[in-house]
Amino acid sequence: MSIVIFVPGDSVSLALSADDIASVILKEAAKRDITVTVVRNGSRGMLWLEPLIEVQTAGGRMAYGPVQPDDIPSLFDADFLHGGAHPLSLGLTEESPYLKNQQRLTFARVGITDPLSLNDYLVHGGYQGLRAALTLPPAAIVQQVTDSGLRGRGGAAFPTGIKWNTVLKTESTQKYIVCNADEGDSGTFADRMLMEGDPFVLIEGMTIAALAVGATQGYIYVRSEYPHAITALNKAIAIAREAGYLGTDISGSGQNFELEVRKAAGAYVCGEETAMLESIEGRRGIVRAKPPLPAIAGLFGKPTVINNVISLATVPLILARGADFYKNYGMGRSRGTLPFQLAGNIKQGGLIEAAFGVTLRELMYDFGGGSSTGRAIKAVQVGGPLGTYLPESQWDTPMDYEAYTNLGAVLGHGGIVVHDDTADLAKLARYAMEFCAIESCGKCTPCRIGAVRGVEVMDKIIAGQTAQVDLLRDLCDTMLHGSMCAMGGMTPYPVLSALNHFPKDFGIAIKDAKDTANY
Amino acid sequence: MNSTHHPEKIAALIATHQQRPGALLPMLHAIQEMAGFIPPESVAAIAAALNLSRAEVHGVITFYHFFRSAPPARHQIQICCAESCQSMGSEQLYKHAELTAGADCSVQAVYCLGLCANSPAMMVDDTLHARVTPAKFDNLINKIANKS
Numbered sequence: 001m002s003i004v005i006f007v008p009g010d011s012v013s014l015a016l017s018a019d020d021i022a023s024v025i026l027k028e029a030a031k032r033d034i035t036v037t038v039v040r041n042g043s044r045g046m047l048w049l050e051p052l053i054e055v056q057t058a059g060g061r062m063a064y065g066p067v068q069p070d071d072i073p074s075l076f077d078a079d080f081l082h083g084g085a086h087p088l089s090l091g092l093t094e095e096s097p098y099l100k101n102q103q104r105l106t107f108a109r110v111g112i113t114d115p116l117s118l119n120d121y122l123v124h125g126g127y128q129g130l131r132a133a134l135t136l137p138p139a140a141i142v143q144q145v146t147d148s149g150l151r152g153r154g155g156a157a158f159p160t161g162i163k164w165n166t167v168l169k170t171e172s173t174q175k176y177i178v179c180n181a182d183e184g185d186s187g188t189f190a191d192r193m194l195m196e197g198d199p200f201v202l203i204e205g206m207t208i209a210a211l212a213v214g215a216t217q218g219y220i221y222v223r224s225e226y227p228h229a230i231t232a233l234n235k236a237i238a239i240a241r242e243a244g245y246l247g248t249d250i251s252g253s254g255q256n257f258e259l260e261v262r263k264a265a266g267a268y269v270c271g272e273e274t275a276m277l278e279s280i281e282g283r284r285g286i287v288r289a290k291p292p293l294p295a296i297a298g299l300f301g302k303p304t305v306i307n308n309v310i311s312l313a314t315v316p317l318i319l320a321r322g323a324d325f326y327k328n329y330g331m332g333r334s335r336g337t338l339p340f341q342l343a344g345n346i347k348q349g350g351l352i353e354a355a356f357g358v359t360l361r362e363l364m365y366d367f368g369g370g371s372s373t374g375r376a377i378k379a380v381q382v383g384g385p386l387g388t389y390l391p392e393s394q395w396d397t398p399m400d401y402e403a404y405t406n407l408g409a410v411l412g413h414g415g416i417v418v419h420d421d422t423a424d425l426a427k428l429a430r431y432a433m434e435f436c437a438i439e440s441c442g443k444c445t446p447c448r449i450g451a452v453r454g455v456e457v458m459d460k461i462i463a464g465q466t467a468q469v470d471l472l473r474d475l476c477d478t479m480l481h482g483s484m485c486a487m488g489g490m491t492p493y494p495v496l497s498a499l500n501h502f503p504k505d506f507g508i509a510i511k512d513a514k515d516t517a518n519y
Numbered sequence: 520m521n522s523t524h525h526p527e528k529i530a531a532l533i534a535t536h537q538q539r540p541g542a543l544l545p546m547l548h549a550i551q552e553m554a555g556f557i558p559p560e561s562v563a564a565i566a567a568a569l570n571l572s573r574a575e576v577h578g579v580i581t582f583y584h585f586f587r588s589a590p591p592a593r594h595q596i597q598i599c600c601a602e603s604c605q606s607m608g609s610e611q612l613y614k615h616a617e618l619t620a621g622a623d624c625s626v627q628a629v630y631c632l633g634l635c636a637n638s639p640a641m642m643v644d645d646t647l648h649a650r651v652t653p654a655k656f657d658n659l660i661n662k663i664a665n666k667s
Contacts, residue, residue, distance in 0.1 A: 011632075011633060011634060011647055012634055012636070012637050012649060014646075014647055015634055015637065015640065015646075015647035015648050015649035016637070016648075016649050016650070047636035047637055048636065048637075050637065183633065184630065184631055185631065186599075186601030186602040186603045186604070186630065186631045186635060187601075187602060187603045187635045188631075188633070188635065189633040189634065189635055189636070192633040223633075224548075224585045225629065225631065225632050225633065225642075226633060227645065262541075262544065262545070263544070263545070263548055264544075264583075264585075265544060265547070265548070265583035265584070265585035265586055266583055266584035266585035266629075267582065267583050267584060268630060279544065280541050280544075281540075281541040282541040282542055282543030282544055282569070282579070283543070283575075283579060284578055284579055284582040284583075285582065285583075300540065300541075341635065341636070342636060343603045343635030343636045343638065344602065344603040344606035344607065344635065344638060345606040345607055346636070349635070349636025349637070350636050351636075372607065381602055385601065385602060385630075415635070417602045417603045417606060417635070418606065419602075419606045420606070423606065428602070428605075431602070431605070435601075435630065438630075439630075
């Protein structure tokens with residue numbers, strides 16, 4: 001019988017020679033006259049161990065990593081095909097504490113199945129959510145999502161069910177479902193891992209959304225920097241259509257739903273929902289004024305559900321297991337789980353899906369094992385380039401939307417970027433302004449001009465003109481309150497948190513910094 | 520990569536995408552994929568097909584970082600310079616790349632390739648690379664130079 005070997009086809013592994021590994025395994029097996037089947041699975045999310053290959057044995061899947069093509073002959077010599085010991089042995093994958101201590105709900109299948117095998121998907125619980133949805137009237141589907149407490153995982157944390165209800169209640173001959181897969185935040189890769197590792201679950205989630213609100217057309221707007229995700233989605237959409245899960249008369253229900261991938265073109269601001277709609281419509285990604293809400297007048301002026309990849313990919317589970325099942329995870333008003341992405345200067349970076357309430361310290365030390373360089377961790381940016389830098393005094397706050405709001409911070413899309421004690425927070429604050437200046441859509445003045453002035457002011461501060469700090473605060477105040485969207489409106493978060501918590505890096509004494517500290 | 524203007528091929532791509540809702544971005548992607556860039560000579564035809572002004576099409580091409588209006592270098596080296604990669608030395612890597620990459624390579628900063636737990640990351644043409652050190656960079660560039 002053929003032995004099954006899993007070699008991830010996820011971008012991280014591909015960037016670390018996984019294709020070569022797969023072909024060397026096949027060659028080596030042929031040389032030794034052994035029949036093996038190589039499955040290109042998604043990533044388990046233990047990214048410091050990638051490429052992490054697994055062998056299916058009678059006792060479970062045995063992991064080896066990080067593997068390089070040169071290691072393959074010695075792995076065969078060690079009889080890894082039957083779980084033999086080798087310096088790269090990691091034991092049973094499922095027994096890894098990194099995975100065991102997570103609550104994998106949305107990512108239940110990622111890394112386990114062949115992402116493009118519909119059969120694998122069905123065997124592992126796929127399309128049970130859609131089956132349940134097909135027995136319910138639209139309002140009842142929306143109610144399930146509302147009751148689950150699911151909030152937008154893109155970063156804004158708006159209750160998904162309430163958004164859907166607005167679209168459901170708005171009369172129109174045409175409605176749309178748009179998935180925002182423009183995951184531009186540094187330190188985030190959950191959307192990418194999910195699209196590459198389990199594309200069917202996103203398709204299923206969007207199909208359920210379509211049934212819930214009466215939409216017939218969906219778009220997935222994916223960054224051009226994610227070519228492998230685009231390929232995986234296009235293939236999965238074709239397979240789902242062939243099997244009757246997309247197109248006309250979905251699973252014999254009489255409902256139609258078409259789905260199309262739209263490739264973005266490298267503008268960070270297109271992650272803002274209205275800029276994204278402009279982009280899909282074929283224009284520059286300029287932010288629209290709200291109201292009207294996209295739920296009432298969105299894509300091509302029609303009612304549109306816009307959700308992040310993770311929000312939509314969580315819906316099938318909620319429909320399959322019930323709202324209560326999902327709601328039982330989490331704390332306060334933050335229900336369920338968030339896929340945290342541990343990145344930057346960290347020893348054991350990767351994807352950790354955990355219920356809300358876990359702390360940054362647990363993620364960075366219990367999972368992450370401290371910094372990659374072995375130096376002390378100085379600052380952690382949570383929630384992408386527009387997120388706050390948190391000093392050690394804030395690492396024990398439970399990760400919950402409201403608790404973070406109270407700190408003046410955001411959870412955002414769950415990205416965590418760790419910096420060791422060599423980091424210069426004044427330089428990082430300057431970078432935040434520079435990034436905003438590069439990526440601003442240009443529509444509103446506080447963002448377009450404020451960011452450019454921000455870089456200039458930071459240059460002066462770095463050059464020793466510390467009196468400019470007052471001007472920096474004024475500028476941040478204008479950007480915070482005067483910008484049209486989060487691009488300009490949140491750029492002050494990293495800047496002010498860096499200033500308030502790490503004033504020494506700005507060349508000012510601590511007592512000055514705390515005077516007006518809110519962040 | 521072909522650097523000449525291909526009016527017939529571009530006309531065919533325009534015709535393929537013209538009727539799609541929000542056709543402009545898919546059309547531009549198709550043209551750039553074929554020609555390596557969006558030839559400025561093609562802007563008038565794109566605008567006419569979509570009932571837009573040339574200014575609108577030009578505005579879209581220049582708004583998005585991904586689209587190019589001139590033929591690219593033979594090899595595209597994109598180095599991620601966002602926060603996560605900065606925390607692992609992408610700034611030094613970028614400087615190293617600028618100094619050492621040959622004339623047939625263009626070195627650009629990009630902001631996030633989504634390999635943030637394996638920083639610093641870069642993309643050479645269509646291939647991703649993670650945990651890139653200056654030494655690993657030199658190896659890759661030598662391989663490219665030997666191939667071409």
